[in-house]
Amino acid sequence: MIRLARNYGSKAVKQDFHLLPDFKLKCGLEIHTQLSTQNKLFSHSTNDPFASANVPNFHTSFFDVALPGTQPNLNLEAVLFAVKLAVALKSEVNLSSQFDRKHYFYGDQPLGYQITQHYNPLAKGGSIELTKALDGIDQEHIKIDIMQLQIEQDTGKSIYRESEHVSLIDLNRSNVPLIEMVTLPNFTDLKQIRSFIKKYQNLVRHLGISTGDLETGAMRVDVNMSINDYCRVELKNLPNTSSIMNAVKFEYKRQVDIIRRGDADELLSTPETRGWTGSSTVKLRSKETTIDYRYMPDPEIPLIELSPDVVAGVKTSLPVLPDEILRRLMSKPYFLSLKDAKILTVNGNGRDQQYTQSELLTFYLDTFEEYLAHVKEDINPKLPTNWIIHELLGNLNRLQFPLSKALQTLTPSKFAELLVLIHEGTLSKASGKLLLFHILEGAKGSIDLLPVDLSALIDNFELNAIQDVDPEELKKICSDILSQLNDPKLLEGIITGKKKNSLKFLVGQGMRLSQGRVKPQLFEQTFKKLLKITW
């Protein structure tokens, strides 16, 4: 064991990693996801595993701490959440599944066993599809098969104080519901693994069944991997995506080294479990030290007997799934880029975010519809995209103002009105930006919010774009700007066409002087005339 660590366990992961054609990687994933049910799995105490940061052992019922004589009482919300996931993954829901006891003795497991589903899990089969177009994998399309989904309890948390030979136990997390999802070993490269994890994470967030955060441990990923069909190695303790990727890279190199040295029959002939230290994988368990879990059906918990209409009911209640939304957003009439479509679809962790994806998506679609109704065939799909995804979200973040609140004053129909004004040239982009910020800033400080009166504001601030610009006046403004510039090099670059972009600087000066009420194109044309630019 020590020799193994010395020979194969100390090489740092190199940046220039690539898979070698003679050494085929085969991977499967096992993902544990905490369900965000209101209460715990086998008691009704509050499911708030992160309360441990403040008050340890606060959300614990008699059953959670395993007081003798207490019995499990299944939380059906966890079953409902699990069925949602199963249906979304196209898994076959087992209408008669059961709970079993997995025995092992550990400080954070007060019952002495974990209640899980070993013999008859909630669902089997199903798949997740990864594509080059949506997920950025190298292959056009691959399907990752799901082996099974099972419901089980989480354990408590241990804080180790090695020097004192003591561990502190917090049972707030004990009995929190988890779903374990196991895939077949369908992964053959790292991009596929990364894309799958992102996709699965987004799916559980989209379904509203979990926060899906890796950092907090709400989602935990174990990797099973083998090379050239030698025995599989299970990698555990991988706290985030970069750890997962680095651990796989390190383990790949370690196993390739073993095979090249001719030691594979000795060192890769039996399965083993390895942990990740942050720079290398280390052996945790091998065949000799495999735990005998002594599984048995839990005699205290009834079977989960579901009527077939549960599957049908859940199917009807599911939201449109993320891939379908992405495809819709990327086609007519929206024509969003993948990047922008993902902003509306891929759920973040919700921290420091002023909106939820579903709020934003609904706002976008409603605004787009209103905008389309006004402009009809003359549509510019980029306008709603830029103004919602870039301007609006940018302002909300800057002001730390939630979208739900902003919606009270800036309803989709008001926002569409703003877009139409810009679309028709009644309001210049620059004025539009000022106005939007002004509206949001004002809304942030108000208590009673009413839909904004755009026309009144535009009149008040005289933001209307000047429709009939006097060419002579424009010429004078531009000449003044040029005379005050005093930068012959810049002008030369613009005139010769070597620095075309610098013309934008001049236009910007013009916009500033006209307070954004003159269209930038007019400034551009006038400057070109004055400087006799031919490009």
Added chain:
Amino acid sequence: MIYRIGSRAHVRNFVKSAIGPRFRDMTEIKKYVESPKWAVEEFLKQDDKEQIQHLPSEETVKRLLKLSGLPLENFDSIRNQLGRQLLFLDKLMTLDVDENIDPNHARILERHPQPLRYEELFRLAHNQRQEKSLGETDGSWESIKLATQSENGFYVLREALMKRE
């Protein structure tokens, strides 16, 4: 549980003999013979010889104690108790049971619960109540007060239960 299995058994040896009222006709006799009565104590009576035969090996007991995180103190007493339990299980195994029963339902619960329908599952999932009598209400009791050792709201475990890797 034992009675339930017993009621399906037809092992004459375990029928307790007793003098009762006189049988009046053949039907009563048949009914009596077909419904065995049980003396659990007699059925489960264990003699010393049997117990010794059922003693698990020292190695097995040590392994089980290790798996359960229990100390090796009282080793002989624990080994004897296990032996008695094994003998008990062996005796249960001699009974005639209904093979048609789905082992999935072999638990102390309703054997054929009504499958949950969607509406009901949805309703039950969303209408849950925390029971104070089960300690489910936040902060309604302090679990660590039952612990012999605690620190700042945490249970404290000493080295015997520390992570072994």
